[in-house]
Amino acid sequence: MVMDIEAFRKAGYQAIDRICDYYYSLEQKPVASQVHPGYLRELLPAAAPEEGEDFQAIADDYQKLIVPGLTHWQHPNFYAYFPTACTFEGMLGDLYATSATNPGFNWACSPACTELEAVVMDWAAQLFGLAGHFLNSSEIGGGVIQTTASDSALVAIVAARARYTAAHPDVRLEDLVIYTTTQTHSLGVKAALVLGLACRALEVSADDRFALRGAALRAALDADKARGKHPFVLVGTVGTTSSGAVDRLDEIGEVLKEHPDVWLHVDAAWAGVTLACPEYRAPAQLASINAHADSFCTNFHKWGLVNFDASTLWVRNRRHLTDALDVTPEFLRTKQGDAGTVIDYRNWHLSLGRRFRSLKVWFVLRSYGAAGFREHIRKGIALNAHFAALVRAAPPFALVTEPSFALSVFRLAPPLPGVADGEREAALDALNRAYYARLAARPDVLLTQTVLNGTFCIRFAVGAARTTQDHVERAWGAIQEEARAALAEWEAARADGA
Amino acid sequence: MVMDIEAFRKAGYQAIDRICDYYYSLEQKPVASQVHPGYLRELLPAAAPEEGEDFQAIADDYQKLIVPGLTHWQHPNFYAYFPTACTFEGMLGDLYATSATNPGFNWACSPACTELEAVVMDWAAQLFGLAGHFLNSSEIGGGVIQTTASDSALVAIVAARARYTAAHPDVRLEDLVIYTTTQTHSLGVKAALVLGLACRALEVSADDRFALRGAALRAALDADKARGKHPFVLVGTVGTTSSGAVDRLDEIGEVLKEHPDVWLHVDAAWAGVTLACPEYRAPAQLASINAHADSFCTNFHKWGLVNFDASTLWVRNRRHLTDALDVTPEFLRTKQGDAGTVIDYRNWHLSLGRRFRSLKVWFVLRSYGAAGFREHIRKGIALNAHFAALVRAAPPFALVTEPSFALSVFRLAPPLPGVADGEREAALDALNRAYYARLAARPDVLLTQTVLNGTFCIRFAVGAARTTQDHVERAWGAIQEEARAALAEWEAARADGA
Structure with a gap:
């Protein structure tokens, strides 16, 4: 079943088409993969096949078995960790590079x-x-x-x-x-x-x-x-x-x-x-x-x-x-x-x-040009500034430190009536961990947590190439929605004397 | 000039087609790149362009500027170092992997x-x-x-x-x-x-x-x-x-x-x-x-x-x-x-x-199957055995040690009449270095040298996927031709009293 040149042409065109489909449908996918640990081992045979398989079956399995197990770092509502770049120019650089390894x-x-x-x-x-x-x-x-x-x-x-x-x-x-x-x-x-x-x-x-x-x-x-x-x-x-x-x-x-x-x-x-x-x-x-x-x-x-x-x-x-x-x-x-x-x-x-590796860098720098590269960086910083302004204007949200380039770090910091001053930070920590757990469970947005000198907080990192102000505002909607729910839960638990 | 999905489809198809062309024409290329040190810096601007360029110009420059600077490790007459694998299944694995980085x-x-x-x-x-x-x-x-x-x-x-x-x-x-x-x-x-x-x-x-x-x-x-x-x-x-x-x-x-x-x-x-x-x-x-x-x-x-x-x-x-x-x-x-x-x-x-990286391994193991993988390994070993038999049957060629799997190490070891026993190894070393320099200058075959406990020798490593017995025999022809020339040169130099 070893692939010859013409079979590669066919499989290669299909791969290109399927990558196009992936990007057309990206926004409809959950940002984070929803599979459970061990999902793939359950679906695959225990050993390699003895005889070679038709490549179409393999390519179809990529769509069926692998894509659902991907977290989509190029999703416009990906704000976790830091962005990982993925441009069409970069892909082509990788493809040409591997073609004459x-x-x-x-x-x-x-x-x-x-x-x-x-x-x-x-x-x-x-x-x-x-x-x-x-x-x-x-x-x-x-x-x-x-x-x-x-x-x-x-x-x-x-x-x-x-x-x-x-x-x-x-x-x-x-x-x-x-x-x-x-x-x-x-x-x-x-x-x-x-x-x-x-x-x-x-x-x-x-x-x-x-x-x-x-x-x-x-x-x-x-x-x-x-x-x-x-x-x-x-x-x-x-x-x-x-x-x-x-x-x-x-x-x-x-x-x-x-x-x-x-x-x-x-x-x-x-x-x-x-x-x-x-x-x-x-x-x-x-x-x-x-x-x-x-x-x-x-x-x-x-x-x-x-x-x-x-x-x-x-x-x-x-x-x-x-x-x-x-x-x-x-x-x-x-x-x-x-x-x-x-x-x-x-x-x-x-x-x-x-x-x-230099091939993909060359492709990107030439296709974007220095001007296009700067425009991309400035866009990320502007989107983050917009997000930070939304946070600043909406207590009980609070920035934990000044925004930096395209990153904001925030948490909920409500008054917490009835909580003693000495217990306030521990209570905020518990509230924010519960809040983050809610946010992390959402399929439509992805953020990650950190701890800054003991303070649990949430990171919002912009930079995926397809993120627009509209995406940031929809993410902000999700962030507010889960905050309201987390605060309500906290108050209910407090009313119960928990 | 940033590439959108449809521009990627077009550039992607073209990349696939050009990779097909590369493999159709591979055997006609010199195995080792013939460029001189510094060739590329002379051809490229000193800085990235300010404005983005059309991708077609970039893709054409890959063909024009980069391909001549490649040594073709997948050439069927590549016997240098050890092989570096490059299969169509592997390329597709790399392509899908980079598409959702x-x-x-x-x-x-x-x-x-x-x-x-x-x-x-x-x-x-x-x-x-x-x-x-x-x-x-x-x-x-x-x-x-x-x-x-x-x-x-x-x-x-x-x-x-x-x-x-x-x-x-x-x-x-x-x-x-x-x-x-x-x-x-x-x-x-x-x-x-x-x-x-x-x-x-x-x-x-x-x-x-x-x-x-x-x-x-x-x-x-x-x-x-x-x-x-x-x-x-x-x-x-x-x-x-x-x-x-x-x-x-x-x-x-x-x-x-x-x-x-x-x-x-x-x-x-x-x-x-x-x-x-x-x-x-x-x-x-x-x-x-x-x-x-x-x-x-x-x-x-x-x-x-x-x-x-x-x-x-x-x-x-x-x-x-x-x-x-x-x-x-x-x-x-x-x-x-x-x-x-x-x-x-x-x-x-x-x-x-x-x-x-596992994606390309998965693609290869499924497409070849265990049986196809074994067949590839056995083919390399059989081709090397064929080469070693040619060497053994043709003094003054000599194997320096027993062939191992798909690798043979050989040198010229002629009688060298008139050379004292104590000077024989030094003379053979000089002869074989001169011989290797001739061989290394040929565009149609590529081998590399080594030294084994002080003995300079030449390695013949089979394993590129496209190498056949016919290629090995043509390589052997080149190896013999340069040996005759090196020996004639050595004898002429000796006759001159050099």
Whole structure:
């Protein structure tokens, strides 16, 4: 039953048609999949078939068995986590890339893959206003596409550790410390687990809008160094997951001038794409990124219109990557690599093989153009501003912190008559958890929760390409409806003396 | 210029048609790209366009600028490195997966992604004859799809380190040692670089066909432990890159019974897929894998018909992964995850987000069936046997070691009259390097080189889906032609007294 070229043409046309149908019908689907755990194992045989099956049966099973098990991240009423990009241009990039698959580990594997990546990373660097030293054309720093921000951070931390231990060969690995904040994405803790190193999450405050300040960093560095510890990398964030907080990279950069062997990795996985718009370069701290960051990461595959995965990482000095990661056995040697005239991207990341990810970035940047890319970012921010205004105008809704770019974090904060002051926060927490459970059960909208310094709250993250103001207003309707129900339930329970 | 649904239909049909054209014309193309370093930067603008471009121009540029920069790993005369799989079923899997992209980090992201992966990993485990404890349905061990074998090995080594340091909390990281052999793929050294740990490459001999034996392992363990070192993981290989060597896992397993806290990771990235055929289960050491391996990896994306990337990793005990890698902040908590009723694959690998890779594995296993999969593997081995027979029958060609599965390693070994015995190997090395340089310059065939215990040699790796006996014979013609030329050149140089 193996597919030949003409059978592929037929199945390929059908796939394209069915993807079109998917997008025409997307808005009618529940946002989150409604299946129960284990649903698919019940429907599939226990083992692969002995004889090959007709592809039409397989394609039909995709529609029948898989699509109902998908949560639709491209649904216009998806406001959970952060968006995951999915554009038609991105799909076509993935399709062309897979059609002539190669493992891409050196230039010779397929020169176009290395070369296009080097060029589009320079395009992206300029789109975001990154300084010249981050460009591949500088031949000093450079950019590389990783799978995810976790991967980018891990690579940066490995390079930071190699740089630090080369300068301090007598330091024990046990004494190295990775700095994050309590608001840093789990990628910080994960990197520490992977590397077997200590991690210290610096405290931040609601008064500082959950941003790391220079003074807190200085105090931590001084205290840790005094007790013989060696902080060697700080993961700063532009746009944290819980609240969109932006660490004060200006202050951090000043402090790190006193500690030049501490590497500054800036994780802007979500919000980094706002740098495409001149008006967001100050709030997203571009000047400090350019002045102070050893490495900078943003994910095109979140808000940046390129299909997952496409995490872009730039470094100030590419030698820090290759010094840490270069492995070139005989079977990987090439004339061009030996001559040093080409980038061998395998030495810029963890794996050996790599997909041709730059193709989809190229397709998207050309089809949208810089202007279209900025328009998409501005639309998300405007929709979020609209949502935040609705929240502000409608007590007992309350923003827990200031909206950040395209993210608002809110909760219900009614007066709760009869609840003692000392019990108010616990009662609000219980109310909001019950409220969120109601909201999460709805098929027509999807939001996710978080906890900010102990306060349970709900995140509203805009950015799916198809979301309009009308969708935001319908989502707001659902949010209000469940709030009324949750408040009524709470009051009824209270009347019952519960 | 942003693409709408109908524009996507048009561009999608065209992409399908052009992929068909690519495969119809594949054999007429040079195997390796003929471009020069820097070719693409010269052809592209220095920055992204300000305004979006028409997609037709972009699609045409893919044909005009990118395709000439591709090395065609699916060309039937590609015998370099190891094959990289690319089937129409795999492409369609990638296309459907990217069409509803989601980051897949927990069950709720899209239940179908987690559930299909759990099921197809059990299908694959059974296809390969893996023991029940490796199946997800065992709820003890289980399988997960990683990006590459480097990634799989790194995950296994992290789990091994976590298990070891939990049992030996006083051991310094500086005293841990990763064991590989001199023939282990660079993934061993790379993992050591990433983790900042020592790595010891155990010597193997040509007499043992480059396989690690139990006695050598025991001697190394005893010596290292005596000097206070802590070997905690051994990367054993079934099918090394240079020569297809298979470590003696039976002997290794017996030795490791005396060292039960040393983790055995079996890297069968290339040759593991032969386990689908009952007749290769003994040479590929299935019984010992089942008896002794803590983790086992093979790549469907090499010889296994699934488009890159799809590296399958099984572990004997899933808790060793989650104990090492579990990170669950509030914003990643789910009802199902908290209840423990579902797998959250993010805790089984390094990154957070992950692609829907199981879809293409499912498509391939169903379309080929187990029988079709085995037929593909057997065809590659038969073609290699044919090639090896041609080499054996044609001195001065010589096999450097026994052929392994679908890989032969050979060189020219003519008598070299007038060359002293002590200089013979150096002269052969020079001759074969010159010979390989000629071969590598040919557009109609692609092979790569390696060095085996100091001997420069040439690898012939079969496995591209479209290779037939006729292709192998034409490649053999090219190989003979360049050999005659290289030998004539060598003799002429000698006559000149060079």
